[in-house]
Amino acid sequence: MHSFHELLMLLVVLTNFWILGTTRLSAAIRAVAIQGALLAALPLALDPGLSPHVLGLAAGTLVVKTILLPMFLLRAIREAAIRREIEPLIGYTTSILLGAAIVALAFSVAPRLPLPEMESTLLVPVALSTAMIGLLVLTTRSKAVTQVTGYLIFENGIYVFGLSQIERVPFLVEVGVLLDIFVGVFVMGIVLFHINREFDSLDSARLTELHD
Amino acid sequence: MSVSSLLSLLVLLALAPVLPGIANRVKSSLTGRRGAPILQLYFDLAKLWRRGVVYSRTTTVIFRLAPVALVATTLLAAWLVPLDGTTSLVTFPGDLVAFAGLLALGRFALVLGALDTGSSFEGMGASREVTLASFAEPGLFLCFTALVLATGDLHLEGMLGRPLAAVWPAVVPSLLLVATSLFIITLAETSRVPVDDPLTHLELTMIHEVMVLDHSGPDLALILYAAALKMALLGSLIVSVLVPRATLVAPVALGVLVGGLLLVATVIGVVESVMARLRMNRIPQLLVAAAALAGFAVILLLR
């Protein structure tokens, strides 16, 4: 095997494409959960020394991104009648093509960044493409739940980028970041619940009352 | 040319009809049925071969030539693949284009034959087949591109043979992507679920099957055999990408090929039993995704 962490990062990119391609809201949430598990394994694969810092980060990521948040989001949409993303702003085929273009862009830009030598040359391009695909999902899907998954993917991209600086960012801060993301998505989930109750749909495109 | 490659080709030709049988059998048993015997296609072929042929008065010579052309092109394509893991029967620079071209030519012949009948059903099937092929082909070429980049060799023999075995450990992630992509393309090219359903009985929903409705007897046998051979060929590509067989001695390499093909057929069966057929407008998405995977592999190799 070439190296385990490269394979993990590859799978991270594949989960991105999965989310771009799926129409089911629950499938998108599951894909994010799987991505979370991959990300939890990533620091372990990158640093076989298994320092407490790395172990803690992996455990925290696993608990928050693979277990708590997906479970919470699945609960939030359970009552919604709509289970599919019906009218994305751009079609699925187009968004997959856009995703491929983003990946190509990320891989062509990453080597030009004057970043110091790193464990893996894949880290930066995967981080950039994941973050950008997250933004793509966030901006082109109309269901509020899918937008939250887009936000999570975006955060995952930042997380992968952060792994390149893992020795420089103290554990306490990482816990803080994780906690913030957890609370953020938690609050979003509560808002989701209310959107669902108020509008009887999870369509954020209906949120159009405020404008100038 | 070598003895082992010729032998491998013969084995492949003999083995090909088993593959759809296995796929269907796996699907049957996974969905709680007993299913047809694994060797069913051999029986069918034998039976059809003995039957006479019926030609519609509206058809021309094109209709009669189509099955022959299909089998001939598929056979020629098989010559180009290093089936024993190291050498092909025929090889020249850029033969990967010939491989794809021959498969396309066979499809073209079949489509012409279908259009020749003048039946609206067959015309519809032909148009669908061509549409899907136009989505599948870029994916196939991206897969080839990735292999060329990995090995620096423009021969199928090199892309799948020794040079690949030499760089294999360094490019495993890309090869996994290529194999996945090839698998999806195989599903589409061989008309399996979720792209097409070989067992469907409603003309409106058919893609491949509807094109061959008017063929009968030995003609139909040729078409069925060519389809099985195509599955075996694409399957052998997947096996060659995943296992660097050039490092193995010839008999083992052949054994790996046979085992790998049986495995591919089994996986196709499993996919068929767990997935529903996609809506027609979602199929391009699947094929574009396959192309995107191969494209990602290319990006990884370009770094």
Next chain:
Amino acid sequence: MLLFGLILLPVMTSLLAYGSRAHGVRMTLLLATAIGHSAGVATLWTRSVPGVMGGWLRVDALGLLVLTVVSLLFLAVAVYTLGFLRHDPSRGPGRGLFVACLLAFLAAATLVALSHHLALLWVGMEATTLSLAPLVFHRRDRRSLEAVWKYLILSSVGIGLALFGTFFMAAAQTTGQPLVLEDLVRHAETLQPGLLRAAFVFFLVGYGTKMGLAPLHSWKPDTYGEAPGLVGALMAGALTSCAFLGLARGTTVMAAAGQAAFMRPALLAFGLASLVVSAGFIIGQTDMKRLLAYSSVEHMGLLVLGLGIGGAGSYGTVLHLLNNGLTKGLLFLVVSNLVLFYGTSEAEKVTGVLRRAPWSGALLLTGLFAVTGSPPFGLFVSELTILGAAIHRDLVWLAIVMVVLLAVIFIGMARMILNVVYGGAHHAEESAGGGGATGRDGKPFRETWLLLAGPLVLAALVLLLGVHIPAPLHALLDQAAQALGGTAP
């Protein structure tokens, strides 16, 4: 110890307030925390306190300035909350949650102001965003739902970009304690310029979204328009100051690394865009809170313009930070009074305030002149300093454009506010009979001292800053301006 205390005190009282069932207890906790916090901040002014956690938490001029704005505003808002919850007719989340969120915000904002570790600062910043989100949704209707959704998504993404910037900053660093401001500045010449620039761009876009710089401001009018006025006061006054601090930390490092030439054009562009956009949307605005939101966009633009101009402009910026925070607090609290009184913040339905609620009317008028930078208020001084710096640095065209835009904004705001304050008489009688005129307890709404004390004090402070800047404050502003690569005028 004091620094920990400033952060942990609101954390603990927040938990207690959420847990407690008695309204009186919660209000006591809120007020006590606000007073305690202010007392703590006052101590920081008189005495130098050593950094804790290996220098991660530390007091410097800029941080203390932001902390002072936060603390003062919070005190005013806390007093106001006592009156507000008594009158507030909306169905709202539990009052326990309301108070808990306010206190959590104070803790997070304090963390931002004290943090000298850029990643820790980010953690605090995200926490400030989240702590106020439930309060935006206070009215629990569709409009506030839409507002909170936009606020959450856009702010979260914006701040996510800032985290990217933070990691870039870490990557740029070759020596010293990672991401600690002092070490970044001390070893500024060893930072890799390319990565530093990338970090700054992400900081500008990320924290710029949080500040509400145009064109990243789209969440702001919606959020400010739907949130209760006192939350708007905290957002426009304290939250934006914290976000500015995030950007300013990046600016400090850039200035120390000699990258001022790279960042100035970007800052000027964002600043000008904010002025242009706010001027455009203030003209013809029909809602008071949205008007204030665009005014906030304007003042954020002025802040980054001052940074971009440099020199004495930095001094103007830090002074403006203080003035803007206090003035926004004053205006939002007064508008909140009007919403309690009239049941709406639409300017059409709110007229003749001076007759119905004379104190609020007078305060609103004061706020109008203060926020548009008229003498003798503090914003006049700070805007003049920024303009003067622009002329001094041969950016005369910029100064002219700024003056024209400020004039447009003045006209736009005055048109609405003057109508609200003086407006038609019979119209006022009509709407005063409407549903908003009675509070939760069913009694007719009256201007109580709880609702007036906060805005009154803030107005007095803004006036004071316009007349005289005390020597200790001047020294502090000077220090802060120097950290941003500027000078005293």
